[in-house]
Every structure is written in structure tokens, then in C-alpha cells.
Amino acid sequence: KQEVTQIPAALSVPEGENLVLNCSFTDSAIYNLQWFRQDPGKGLTSLLLIQSSQREQTSGRLNASLDKSSGRSTLYIAASQPGDSATYLCAVKRKDRGSTLGRLYFGRGTQLTVWP
Amino acid sequence: NAGVTQTPKFRILKIGQSMTLQCTQDMNHNYMYWYRQDPGMGLKLIYYSVGAGITDKGEVPNGYNVSRSTTEDFPLRLELAAPSQTSVYFCASSYKEAPYSNQPQHFGDGTRLSIL
Numbered sequence: 123k124q125e126v127t128q129i130p131a132a133l134s135v136p137e138g139e140n141l142v143l144n145c146s147f148t149d150s151a152i153y154n155l156q157w158f159r160q161d162p163g164k165g166l167t168s169l170l171l172i173q174s175s176q177r178e179q180t181s182g183r184l185n186a187s188l189d190k191s192s193g194r195s196t197l198y199i200a201a202s203q204p205g206d207s208a209t210y211l212c213a214v215k216r217k218d219r220g221s222t223l224g225r226l227y228f229g230r231g232t233q234l235t236v237w238p
Numbered sequence: 239n240a241g242v243t244q245t246p247k248f249r250i251l252k253i254g255q256s257m258t259l260q261c262t263q264d265m266n267h268n269y270m271y272w273y274r275q276d277p278g279m280g281l282k283l284i285y286y287s288v289g290a291g292i293t294d295k296g297e298v299p300n301g302y303n304v305s306r307s308t309t310e311d312f313p314l315r316l317e318l319a320a321p322s323q324t325s326v327y328f329c330a331s332s333y334k335e336a337p338y339s340n341q342p343q344h345f346g347d348g349t350r351l352s353i354l
Contacts, residue, residue, distance in 0.1 A: 126280065156342070165242070165328055165345030166281075211280065225296070226343070228280030 124149045128212055128229035135202055135236055143197040143232045145212030150190050153224055157186050157197050158211040160231065166211060170197070202236045209233045240264050244329050244346035251319040251353050259314040259349050261329030269332045270312040271296075271343065272304065274325040281328060287312055319353045326350050 125148045135141055145155070154173045158166040170179045170186040172195070178187040185198040199206060209231040215224045245260045263270065268289050273281040283296030287306040301323055303315045312331075316323060330343040 131278075163347065165330075165347045166343075167345070168342040171342060213280075225283060226281075228282075230278060230280050 124152075124214060124216055124227040126212060126214055126227050126229035128210075128232050130232060131230065132233040133235070135234075137202060137204060137236055137238050139202050139236075140198070140200050141202055141234075143199070143210050143212075143234070145195040145197070145229055147193045147195075147214045147227070149216065150193050152190065152214045152216045154215050155186075155188050155195050156213045156215070156226070157184075157195075158213065160209045160211055162208075169210075199234075202234075204236050204238050206236050207234055242329055242331055242344050242346035244327075244349050246349060247347065248350045249352070251316075251351065253319060253321065253353060255319050256315070256317050257319070259316075259327055259329075259351070261312045261314070261346060262310050263312075263329075263331040263344070264310065265331060265333070265344065266309060267331035267333050267344070268309070269334065270306065271330045271332075272302070272312070272314045273328045273330065274298065274323075275328060275348075276325050284314065284327075316351075321353045324351060324353045 127146045129144045156171045157169045159169050160166050172179045172188040183200040188195045211231045212229040213226040217224050242263045271286045272284040275281045282298050285304040287293045290309050293304050327349045329346045332341045332343045
């Protein structure tokens, strides 16, 4: 069974810091890995998606890396801003035996607070 | 752009009551999903549908039922509400979902349900 772990569970930093969120997964047979942002009272917004054959993806101040063999991904946020405050969720997609669906397995998230 | 719309946003039920959580999407997506998110936890898949008339169980289907009579709508029904079903429920949709597909899932804002 796929298990996804995110460390740290919570992070509080001053504005301007560069920071790293970690995600690990137990089964390396994945199709892709996604990072989501979740604001309070809102749904999930997809930030970055890394295919299993890729090593990293970048979008603006965000950079996500994937090391499939070791079961790890990191989300790097450069020059953090108060508007980055949210919960960040990592999810891996794999196909369960007997299913036609590529299922997403989610971590518990990292709650990020960036203070001015 | 409406995207994925969930109603109601909040609901309190008594033990044993029943209710239907509504989900509709206007993106003509074939695939739709229901997740639950318990406090401090990642999302877990309850049911999913690959098209009108086709539904299948996810990881935690017990206590729930779904139907998919149209492409747009995917309601989730609780027949006999139990305290263990207190959670935030998210509906999501995607255009197509082969296991290797990198189509993102679009999420609604969630329904916060408390069973007392």
C-alpha cells in the first residue's frame, strides 16, 4: 500500500526566507507526483505536477524535485511571502491492481505560515 | 468560470439522519471523484465515476452511495449518518484519467459536515 509522509507538519517563517517542504512515499511505482495548495475553507489547487520520468518542475518561485528511486520529493519556495501561507499537500498517482483508475494518494500536508 | 460547485458548504446532521451532498461541474469532464478529509489528514477517495452510469468504490466507501445519471452531476448520499462521517468532503473532476494521464483534478471548495 502506498503511504505518503510530509515533513514538517507545520512551518512558520519570516517573509523573504527560502524554504523547503518534504514529501516521501513508500512505493516508487508511481505515474506522477503533484503538489497542491489548500487555503482555509477552500479546495485544492494544483501547483506543480512532475511526471515519473522527470526530475523537476518549476513555476515562478516554486520548484519541485522528484527522486523516484528514493521515494522523495521536495517543494522549494523562494523568497516567501505572506500570501504563500496555506497548507501544501503532496500526492502521488499510481494504478491499483484491478482498477482502471490512476489513484491519488495524499500526504497530511504541511501548514505554512509566512509572517511579515 | 464555475468549475466544480459543491452544495451545501456547511451542514450539521443528527445521528441516523440522511442527506445528499451535491456536486456539479461545467467543464464536460468524464471523471468525477468524492474525497473526505479528516482533520490533520490527507484526502481519501470514497467513490469515483468514469462517466455517466458508471461508478466504483474507492478506499473508504462504507456508509456512502453515489449515482451518476448525467456528465455534470455526481451526488454523494449518506443514508444513516454516523459521528465517524464528520469530515470535510471534496468533489473533484478531470477530463480523462488513464493511469498515466497527467490531467489535473479540479476541486470544489468542499462541504463541511458535522454529525452530532
